[in-house]
Amino acid sequence: MAVRSAEGELQSAQPAGEARPILEMVGVTKRFPGVLALDRVNFSVRRGEIHSLIGQNGAGKSTLMHVLSGIYPANEGQILIDGQPVTITHPREALRLGIGTVYQELSLLPRLSVADNVFLGREPGNGFVINEAAVLSQAAEVLAQLGVRNIDVKARVADLPLAQQQLVEIAKVLSHQPRILVLDEPTASLAEEETVHLFDILKGLKAHGIAIIFISHRFKEIIQHCDRGTILRNGKLVKTIELSGVTENELAEIMIGQQVESFFRHDGQGEPKAGDQILEVSHLSVGQRVKDVSFVLRRGEIVGITGLLGAGQNELVRALFGIQENVTGTIRRNGQVLAIRSPGDAIQHGICLLTENRKFEGLVLDMSVKENVTLPSLSMFRRAPVFIDNAGEERATDGFVRRLNIIVRSVRSKVRTLSGGNQQKTILARWLLRNLDILIFIEPTRGIDVGAKADIYQYLDRLAQEGKSIVVVSPELLEILGVSDRILVMYHGRLTRVFEKGAADEEALLSAVQGGSQHGG
Amino acid sequence: MVDRASQPTALGEPEARRRLGASISGLLSDYSTVAVVIAVVAFFGLSSQFFLSPDNIANILRQMAIVGVLAAGMTMVVLIGGIDLSVGSVVLVSGAITGTLILNYEFNAWPAIAVGLLVAMAVGLLNGILIEKAQISPVIVTLGTLIAVRGAGQAILWINNSWVWVTDDLFVYVAKEKVLFLPIIAALMFVLYIISAVVLKQTAFGRYVYAIGGNQRAAQLAGLPVTRIKIIAYVLSGLFAGIAGLLMAARLGVVGPSVGLGMEFDAITAVVLGGTRLSGGAGRVERSLLGTAILVMVINYLTIRGIPDIWQTSVTGFLILGAILLERAARRG
Numbered sequence: 124m125a126v127r128s129a130e131g132e133l134q135s136a137q138p139a140g141e142a143r144p145i146l147e148m149v150g151v152t153k154r155f156p157g158v159l160a161l162d163r164v165n166f167s168v169r170r171g172e173i174h175s176l177i178g179q180n181g182a183g184k185s186t187l188m189h190v191l192s193g194i195y196p197a198n199e200g201q202i203l204i205d206g207q208p209v210t211i212t213h214p215r216e217a218l219r220l221g222i223g224t225v226y227q228e229l230s231l232l233p234r235l236s237v238a239d240n241v242f243l244g245r246e247p248g249n250g251f252v253i254n255e256a257a258v259l260s261q262a263a264e265v266l267a268q269l270g271v272r273n274i275d276v277k278a279r280v281a282d283l284p285l286a287q288q289q290l291v292e293i294a295k296v297l298s299h300q301p302r303i304l305v306l307d308e309p310t311a312s313l314a315e316e317e318t319v320h321l322f323d324i325l326k327g328l329k330a331h332g333i334a335i336i337f338i339s340h341r342f343k344e345i346i347q348h349c350d351r352g353t354i355l356r357n358g359k360l361v362k363t364i365e366l367s368g369v370t371e372n373e374l375a376e377i378m379i380g381q382q383v384e385s386f387f388r389h390d391g392q393g394e395p396k397a398g399d400q401i402l403e404v405s406h407l408s409v410g411q412r413v414k415d416v417s418f419v420l421r422r423g424e425i426v427g428i429t430g431l432l433g434a435g436q437n438e439l440v441r442a443l444f445g446i447q448e449n450v451t452g453t454i455r456r457n458g459q460v461l462a463i464r465s466p467g468d469a470i471q472h473g474i475c476l477l478t479e480n481r482k483f484e485g486l487v488l489d490m491s492v493k494e495n496v497t498l499p500s501l502s503m504f505r506r507a508p509v510f511i512d513n514a515g516e517e518r519a520t521d522g523f524v525r526r527l528n529i530i531v532r533s534v535r536s537k538v539r540t541l542s543g544g545n546q547q548k549t550i551l552a553r554w555l556l557r558n559l560d561i562l563i564f565i566e567p568t569r570g571i572d573v574g575a576k577a578d579i580y581q582y583l584d585r586l587a588q589e590g591k592s593i594v595v596v597s598p599e600l601l602e603i604l605g606v607s608d609r610i611l612v613m614y615h616g617r618l619t620r621v622f623e624k625g626a627a628d629e630e631a632l633l634s635a636v637q638g639g640s641q642h643g644g
Numbered sequence: 645m646v647d648r649a650s651q652p653t654a655l656g657e658p659e660a661r662r663r664l665g666a667s668i669s670g671l672l673s674d675y676s677t678v679a680v681v682i683a684v685v686a687f688f689g690l691s692s693q694f695f696l697s698p699d700n701i702a703n704i705l706r707q708m709a710i711v712g713v714l715a716a717g718m719t720m721v722v723l724i725g726g727i728d729l730s731v732g733s734v735v736l737v738s739g740a741i742t743g744t745l746i747l748n749y750e751f752n753a754w755p756a757i758a759v760g761l762l763v764a765m766a767v768g769l770l771n772g773i774l775i776e777k778a779q780i781s782p783v784i785v786t787l788g789t790l791i792a793v794r795g796a797g798q799a800i801l802w803i804n805n806s807w808v809w810v811t812d813d814l815f816v817y818v819a820k821e822k823v824l825f826l827p828i829i830a831a832l833m834f835v836l837y838i839i840s841a842v843v844l845k846q847t848a849f850g851r852y853v854y855a856i857g858g859n860q861r862a863a864q865l866a867g868l869p870v871t872r873i874k875i876i877a878y879v880l881s882g883l884f885a886g887i888a889g890l891l892m893a894a895r896l897g898v899v900g901p902s903v904g905l906g907m908e909f910d911a912i913t914a915v916v917l918g919g920t921r922l923s924g925g926a927g928r929v930e931r932s933l934l935g936t937a938i939l940v941m942v943i944n945y946l947t948i949r950g951i952p953d954i955w956q957t958s959v960t961g962f963l964i965l966g967a968i969l970l971e972r973a974a975r976r977g
Contacts, residue, residue, distance in 0.1 A: 446864075465864075490855065498863070498868065499868065553866070
């Protein structure tokens with residue numbers, strides 16, 4: 124089988140003399156409105172291998188696995204199992220074909236016991252009465268096959284630590300006796316020794332001939348434990364490689380590619396900006412997710428915060444906006460301690476947050492652009508005695524439409540009809556109108572096309588020049604490198620590295636994100 | 645991306661034509677409820693000589709007043725994504741309290757009315773607090789208050805052997821007189837609708853109501869006082885139900901234990917017939933007036949065609965199902 128890789132060269136995806144792979148995905152294309160998530164991707168997995176899917180966020184890893192497990196249909200392409208073409212339109216079909224998936228978010232019912240969870244929906248019995256004894260003994264058997272002996276099958280799932288819940292989830296999927304096991308970032312929430320234990324278990328499964336597809340961002344464990352890796356970039360296949368002997372740096376280079384960050388702002392122009400300290404965060408913790416983080420934010424600077432999935436960076440900034448529980452520590456503005464318990468409090472103190480989840484946490488899709496922009500600022504548009512000054516609203520919104528280059532038919536168009544980039548600019552306009560001076564962005568360009576991305580980067584830069592303080596949280600290292608004056612790196616809830624201006628490059632940052640020690644910065 | 649090509653800021657010639665087409669189809673779907681009302685009037689008017697007689701029209705308007713006022717309050721609660729099942733019981737309790745205060749405690753009409761309406765708002769406040777602060781589902785909470793408030797209303801009526809006669813001049817005047825050609829109680833309903841429509845369309849409160857119903861999480865993150873606005877919506881629903889109770893007392897001249905029984909469903913039916921989305925965030929209060937008109941005209945028509953009362957509840961139920969199916973079909977098509 125000949126495959127065209129992203130570089131355009133022809134390469135053989137399958138060494139000669141190998142048995143037919145158990146799974147082949149050929150030319151898989153998936154489009155979402157405005158986004159080409161997968162572009163003719165070829166992917167194949169052999170029996171008894173651990174195969175890692177590698178790529179940055181948004182590279183298409185999860186989309187590819189969702190196509191495989193029947194969550195969304197592909198627009199084009201074919202899936203073959205044991206060389207037989209199959210169509211998978213529902214997760215149940217995938218399971219029947221022997222494809223078991225353990226998702227990032229666990230799907231266990233926390234109030235049920237381990238055993239009940241494992242056999243949920245197909246409890247042994249006569250079809251009417253559940254045979255409780257059989258449920259318990261069979262669940263114990265499945266766990267024993269996994270090599271797990273320290274989990275009580277009668278325990279409530281909610282009472283187990285996360286690592287054990289993960290194992291129960293795997294046991295549940297394994298009880299369907301899959302031949303292909305997909306694990307989507309199973310180690311994101313695990314500690315190091317738990318990760319080692321998980322891989323011991325996976326190697327046992329591999330010995331039984333099960334093909335394992337493993338998604339992770341941690342290069343160390345990928346190289347240590349996986350046999351082959353397939354690298355995706357921007358929805359395209361880069362290549363499939365043997366992982367033995369590959370270094371983390373080589374892997375990083377393949378993953379990032381030769382992309383030039385030409386549309387990022389160019390540093391060094393203009394005067395040094397870092398001004399007075401405006402926000403001081405000290406000893407901030409959020410439950411177990413964020414541990415004792417301290418940093419300062421200065422006027423006119425852009426601070427990038429990055430880390431692996433679940434390293435605590437999102438919780439950290441959500442705490443600053445008052446939407447995170449169990450927050451301890453202090454936040455000071457100009458020396459004064461702030462009590463931020465709700466978005467209302469945060470806005471009062473000049474802080475706003477634009478989350479990565481624009482549709483659920485940002486916009487009211489059925490309202491117009493104008494109404495979305497003025498939502499928190501209606502007190503600025505009063506007309507006696509109690510009415511809204513519609514004309515004033517439209518004038519103000521029109522101004523932002525022009526300034527931010529929002530492409531929209533009219534400010535009265537529903538925000539639902541806008542593209543992702545223009546929706547993001549609409550939320551940005553909302554907070555600029557409110558005239559807050561600390562703007563926090565989580566993944567500001569997620570799902571946004573290149574043109575609008577460049578607009579947003581440019582605008583971030585301009586805002587910083589105007590004296591606003593900006594925090595950008597993103598797992599995309601290039602984005603962080605491109606926009607930030609300073610970069611904070613989080614690992615397992617702690618702030619582990621700070622790169623001052625100009626001190627970071629891709630490799631140093633990648634190593635820091637992976638929990639690497641103080642070299643190369 | 646596509647938007648650069650297909651959404652120019654300036655309108656070209658074909659673009660303008662497309663927009664005209666879009667606005668016509670938008671207009672049609674906007675006025676689909678109006679079209680249904682016209683069709684219903686035409687069909688009923690042609691098939692029954694009595695239906696469009698001035699007396700029957702006045703009768704329909706009077707019948708509409710009570711359900712209509714309930715539906716206006718219900719619309720606000722539905723718009724924030726809630727529901728209020730207690731309104732039928734509030735109709736009873738406001739009439740019972742006001743009537744009893746006038747009859748047994750020699751209150752003047754206005755203070756008695758004020759107390760009746762305050763109690764109605766208190767029920768709404770209780771609903772709102774239990775739903776928003778204690779985080780109990782609106783169906784459960786308002787089902788609870790439906791039963792509790794009806795019980796309380798009946799207990800109050802017990803003082804007068806379960807029937808309070810409302811013979812105060814003000815009430816008689818409201819029930820009997822007309823302004824121009826409109827019965828006063830219908831005129832009051834129209835006034836309440838105009839106020840509600842203006843509040844929802846032209847004030848910050850109205851904007852917040854739509855924002856919360858459309859996307860509560862986003863409204864919260866925009867720093868809106870979500871809990872307060874939602875509680876106010878329930879208080880308003882209580883107030884409107886209280887007003888409906890007083891109009892009902894005036895119209896019947898008596899408050900009995902079964903007053904308002906099941907009227908919450910008439911109100912919900914009217915709201916749904918008007919096309920307000922039950923999950924919140926979309927709909928218009930003036931359309932609930934049209935929904936009320938359809939509901940009342942159908943019931944009225946069945947009555948003048950001699951179909952027994954017994955069947956009318958069933959018809960109401962099927963109307964609500966039909967309206968939901970129509971709404972879904974309209975959204976898909």
